[in-house]
Amino acid sequence: MxxxxxxxxxxxxxxxxxxxxxxxxxxxxxxxxxxxxxxxxxxxxxxxxxxxxxxxxxxxxxxxxxxxxxxxxxxxxxxxxxxxxxxxxxxxxxxxxxxxxxxxxxxxxxxxxxxAPAGQNFMPLVNIVRGTFLLALPLIFGSLAGVLCERSGVVNVAIEGQLLMGAFSGALFGSITQNVWVGLVAAAVGGAFISLLLAVFAIRYLVDQVVIGIVLNLFALGLTGFLYERLMQTEAQSYNSAPRFGTWAIPVLEDIPVLGPALFRGNIFLYLALILVAVIHLALFRTRWGLRTRSVGEHPTAADTLGVRVLRLRYRNVILGGMVAGIGGASYTLALYTFTKNMIGGKGFIALAAMIFGRWSPTGALLAALFFGFADQLGTYLGAINSVIPSDFLAMLPYLATLLAVAGLVGRVRAPAADGKPYVKG
Known part of the structure; x- marks a missing residue:
């Protein structure tokens, strides 16, 4: 040499x-x-x-x-x-x-x-913050669903389908009953239905969890699309006219500059998202259930020897995650829009990225979801002031932010050790 x-x-x-x-x-x-x-x-x-x-x-x-x-x-x-x-x-x-x-x-x-043109050369911070939280809502719920599942050792690629089924169920049953609370419960059940299928195939039949997640996303897309064309599109007044949750203002807090009108003058989904982040974070890191959940996600065999019922805990947490995602889907159809085919538009995959970016932590997932929500809101704002940047590029901003965050900023992160690994009791 x-x-x-x-x-x-x-x-x-x-x-x-x-x-x-x-x-x-x-x-x-x-x-x-x-x-x-x-x-x-x-x-x-x-x-x-x-x-x-x-x-x-x-x-x-x-x-x-x-x-x-x-x-x-x-x-x-x-x-x-x-x-x-x-x-x-x-x-x-x-x-x-x-x-x-x-x-x-x-x-x-x-x-x-x-x-910007004269009269448009200003950025209203209240609208930007409000829009950021509004666009981040499904991402927050979806990423929390991912945290609950993956901390238990089950990969949840089916967040997209859970959000979509929640949006559809909330719109359908909310329209039939003309009751937003029935629609909210139906949305949670719809998300739990997709999660139940995920749990059965992944935990009971040991199907590859990534593959079954993709299949369930396609199943939810096909099922909701078929029922939309047969019911909602033909008889929208009966099946796609759900009432909306109103705005709930919190006295005193709503008067805080910038953050007050954005955070404390919102609908039930905004308050639920923030409450769930706090509750799941405390439960995951400060309770016996949280300790058992994390142990099952890291070393299920050791947890089993200590008396933890691994499979039952995984079933319960996966279904709970689906309920959370289903409520996130309802934030579309019970607060903003009528249901349309594939209305989630990839937000479930961005929520999955937010969970990874947030390092499988509820508070980290919240911050990551807000980051992606801001990218989405920024595109909307730039379009409103007639930016020289092409509109097609502006529409890509949240997805570009996802790519940059996951590929360039996260670096090496470690998922729970047993994440995606089926557990067979010896």
Missing amino acids: STMAVEDVALAPVARGFWSRERKVGAGLAAAGIVAAALFGALATGEQARFTLSETAGGAALEINGTVGAILFGIIAALCGLALFVLDTRRWFGTLLGVGIVGLVLSFLCWQVSA
């Missing part, structure tokens, strides 16, 4: 060690910040970019010159990336990456808002 080859072999581990995940992300973030400062700063106008604290252009607002803001926030993102590269530490990774991403977004928004 030549001397040069020997030197290459000796230096290879050093090179791999130098380019750690932190340094790779830092270099990418620094480059993106420099590009944002240069490009968005050049495209921005000298007009003020106004971020209003109300729902309209009037009232109090945070203002900054569009060009100055685009350059300033781009530089902040670049500095965060440089700090990640130099420090090469996991301790500040999340904080610096978060600040850097916010800097990139603000740099972009300073360009877009300042360059």
